[in-house]
Amino acid sequence: EAGVAQSPRYKIIEKRQSVAFWCNPISGHATLYWYQQILGQGPKLLIQFQNNGVVDDSQLPKDRFSAERLKGVDSTLKIQPAKLEDSAVYLCASSLDPELSNEQFFGPGTRLTVL
Amino acid sequence: GQSLEQPSEVTAVEGAIVQINCTYQTSGFYGLSWYQQHDGGAPTFLSYNALDGLEETGRFSSFLSRSDSYGYLLLQELQMKDSASYFCASRRGGGKLIFGQGTELSVKP
Numbered sequence: 304e305a306g307v308a309q310s311p312r313y314k315i316i317e318k319r320q321s322v323a324f325w326c327n328p329i330s331g332h333a334t335l336y337w338y339q340q341i342l343g344q345g346p347k348l349l350i351q352f353q354n355n356g357v358v359d360d361s362q363l364p365k366d367r368f369s370a371e372r373l374k375g376v377d378s379t380l381k382i383q384p385a386k387l388e389d390s391a392v393y394l395c396a397s398s399l400d401p402e403l404s405n406e407q408f409f410g411p412g413t414r415l416t417v418l
Numbered sequence: 419g420q421s422l423e424q425p426s427e428v429t430a431v432e433g434a435i436v437q438i439n440c441t442y443q444t445s446g447f448y449g450l451s452w453y454q455q456h457d458g459g460a461p462t463f464l465s466y467n468a469l470d471g472l473e474e475t476g477r478f479s480s481f482l483s484r485s486d487s488y489g490y491l492l493l494q495e496l497q498m499k500d501s502a503s504y505f506c507a508s509r510r511g512g513g514k515l516i517f518g519q520g521t522e523l524s525v526k527p
Contacts, residue, residue: 334513343519344520345507345517345518345519346461346505346515346517348514348515348516351512351513358514359514394460394461401512401513405451405463405509405513406463406466407463408463409460409462410460411460
């Protein structure tokens with residue numbers, strides 16, 4: 304079974320530039336999550352989708368971050384404009400319906416450096 | 419509150435047993451998950467406890483006491499490959515996870 308795919312793996316940008324990350328979840332997983340993991344900290348949930356609807360985006364800085372999951376499969380996370388403090392690893396995870404499973408499967412992440 | 423508390427680092431020797439503790443805030447709490455993350459890698463699921471008691475999976479066990487808002491991960495017969503960061507995470511409604519800051523485990527020969 305293929306795992307969660309993410310691209311790019313690494314990205315370096317200047318502050319105030321825009322950047323987008325892509326995620327392809329495990330086939331059949333209805334729930335998709337985007338996390339931000341700053342060095343030395345645990346992952347912090349940014350947004351959770353159930354199929355193509357948003358379940359929770361309470362921690363998403365909506366003035367600069369946006370995410371979508373068209374057709375309930377792939378998802379993109381965008382930052383516009385980026386700030387220095389956005390330097391982190393952005394992790395995508397997917398799971399079966401949370402009512403059926405407690406396990407989230409994580410992708411390898413995109414390491415973002417903002418200069 | 420949403421915070422979880424766990425030690426920042428633990429060191430142990432090969433073959434030993436180590437326990438990583440985690441305390442959590444009870445608001446909206448459904449259960450406690452544990453994830454392992456090697457340097458530069460993705461977090462991987464280890465265990466989930468919704469009810470009080472011990473869950474055993476091979477060399478790893480996880481324990482939960484809801485009355486004490488406390489859980490732990492127990493790693494037995496430590497191996498070098500167990501050197502990694504271990505995160506406890508509070509599961510909330512809808513499957514949302516709130517992660518702790520992580521415990522870095524170093525296994526020495």
